[in-house]
Amino acid sequence: MAQILPLFVLLLLRLALLAMSTRDGIRIELAYIDSKSNFTTTELIRRAVDRSTVRTGRLLSQIASSHSSTDNVNSPVHVSTASYLMELAIGTPALNFTAIVDTGSDLIWTQCQPCVKCFPQPSPLYNPSKSSTFSKIQCNSTLCQALPRSSCSPDCKYLYTYGDGSSTQGYLATETFTFGSTSPVSVPGIGFGCGTQNIGTTDNSSGLVGLGRGPLSLVSQLGISKFSYCFTSFGDPTTSPLLLGSLANFSGAATKSTKFVKNPTADPMSSFYYLSLQGITVGKKLLSIPPSVFQLNQHGSGGLIIDSGTTITALEEMAFIPFMLAFRSQVNLSVADGSSLGLKLCFSVPAGLTAVEIPKVIFHFDGADMELPPENLMVEDPTARLLCLFMVGTRGMSIFGNFQQQNMHILYDLDKEVLKFEPTQCNKL
Incomplete structure (x- = not known):
């Protein structure tokens, strides 16, 4: 008991210092x-x-x-x-x-x-x-x-x-x-x-x-x-x-929220922030994507995570292919080869063209729709005169990247287990 008491006092002191340090x-x-x-x-x-x-x-x-192994040390x-x-x-x-x-x-x-x-x-x-x-x-x-x-x-x-x-x-x-x-x-x-x-x-x-x-x-x-x-x-x-x-607060009327989904398996995947993506609309068309494509299964694979480290959103191929086809059909430009940039869908931009009509894209999360503006969808290579969709396809899991999150205030509410977001001019926050 004589040894435990000092440790307990030190723990209380540390918690008090943490509270004082982070209260503002x-x-x-x-x-x-x-x-x-x-x-x-x-x-x-x-x-x-x-x-x-x-x-x-x-x-x-x-x-x-x-x-494949319970003894792996990957993190x-x-x-x-x-x-x-x-x-x-x-x-x-x-x-x-x-x-x-x-x-x-x-x-x-x-x-x-x-x-x-x-x-x-x-x-x-x-x-x-x-x-x-x-x-x-x-x-x-x-x-x-x-x-x-x-x-x-x-x-x-x-x-x-x-x-x-x-x-x-x-x-x-x-x-x-x-x-x-x-x-x-x-x-x-x-x-x-x-x-x-x-x-x-x-x-x-x-x-x-x-x-x-x-x-x-x-x-x-x-x-x-x-x-x-x-x-x-x-x-x-x-x-x-x-x-x-x-300091992580919202005050705008445009705030929306969606619940996090917990991975049922143990570490390391339980560290990720999973979201429930239920569908995608391109233009006026809700894509025909099976609900299972974005679902997190009982073995811990699949699903969609929101990630600060990945730049480009990567969608499961069964969602990315219909997304890409629908997007391509609604952009009035000639398709071009984007392999030099590592991208799947690019368009040629004619000289003198100053504006391009980009279809509206909405990600339908559980309880919240997130509309992505054109600047969160496309990237332009002025040298090659290419306008490219800044998304890719993948297999096994989908990742919502930071390019699609730009100029969006993203709040992780850990107590309520929800993600909140609202459009914001981030360089003025």
């Missing part, structure tokens, strides 16, 4: 991963397609591997394929670093000294021996047991591997993390992965911050009931706001 909410500015580059429009499109293709493939292979972490970066700091004194932000994963991790193998990063490596607030996590802790797979020798060690051969390996610890730049907020005791063997690349970042549904994610550890983001237009160099806690 936290605002974090997200930068699109290519926003500081000098890429042409063609290159930006190609890079976005390539990242989305790899990420979608990893998500699907992850589901397949989880069905919903997608290094170098996510789209947005956040600036934060770790330790005392605080060390600034950049991390990928990802609603499709849970673990928070960064590269650590002494590093056996690390990929190049833009900032100095975090050195736990130089921080007064660093502490290793015990093997019997809740966070250690939440890992897909862990080992003790004697620390709580983790290994996450990815479909392309990249990986992060290290041990779990707690640290003080500081979020935001204009009004920074420091939060003690956040559990994270201290990666000492990391293979791959993270596109000018030093790690990852997961916002998924699992206990290891930032939102779970902060104990917040809601968070939101609002992505600015594709190619816009301005940052996109991520709002945690009380």
Whole structure:
């Protein structure tokens, strides 16, 4: 009892500090991963397609591997394929670093000294021996047991591997993390992965911050009931706001909401945010898509997830093909070859043409219709004079990507288990 009481007091103190730190909410500015580059429009499109293709493939292979083995160590972490970066700091004194932000994963991790193998990063490596607030996590802790797979020798060690051969390996610890730049907020005791063997690349970042549904994610550890983001237009160099806690609020009359769908299986898929998509309308035509195409089955496959990291929406082929055919029939332009961009449906834009009529597209979610404006459907390559549908087909699961979410304030209400959304000029939020 003498040992348990101090631990209980420390837990209460940590919860009190967390409440004080987050009661006013936290605002974090997200930068699109290519926003500081000098890429042409063609290159930006190609890079976005390539990242989305790899990420979608990893998500699907992850589901397949989880069905084939109960001992797999694959995790919903997608290094170098996510789209947005956040600036934060770790330790005392605080060390600034950049991390990928990802609603499709849970673990928070960064590269650590002494590093056996690390990929190049833009900032100095975090050195736990130089921080007064660093502490290793015990093997019997809740966070250690939440890992897909862990080992003790004697620390709580983790290994996450990815479909392309990249990986992060290290041990779990707690640290003080500081979020935001204009009004920074420091939060003690956040559990994270201290990666000492990391293979791959993270596109000018030093790690990852997961916002998924699992206990290891930032939102779970902060104990917040809601968070939101609002992505600015594709190619816009301005940052996109991520709002945690009380700052995540809607006031407009155009707010709509749809319930999350829980995956019936265990980790790692239970970390994803699934939505119930019941149909799609193109123009005035409700597409003939079997209801089962978007349903999450009892084995944990199928369904549709909303994902901050995937740029391009990927629809199950049985929905994408009729969608593409209906869309093509309602655009009064000649079809062109979009293989150079990695896209399935493109149109030739004649010289001098200034306006193109694009059919209205509505995604019918459970209880809420989301109308996608033309700029959330099409992307233009001015060099090749192509206008392309920025969606692709896939098999096994559908993914609602961030291009289709741009200039839409998206709120995750974790208490009510609903997703709320309303059209917003994100660069003015």
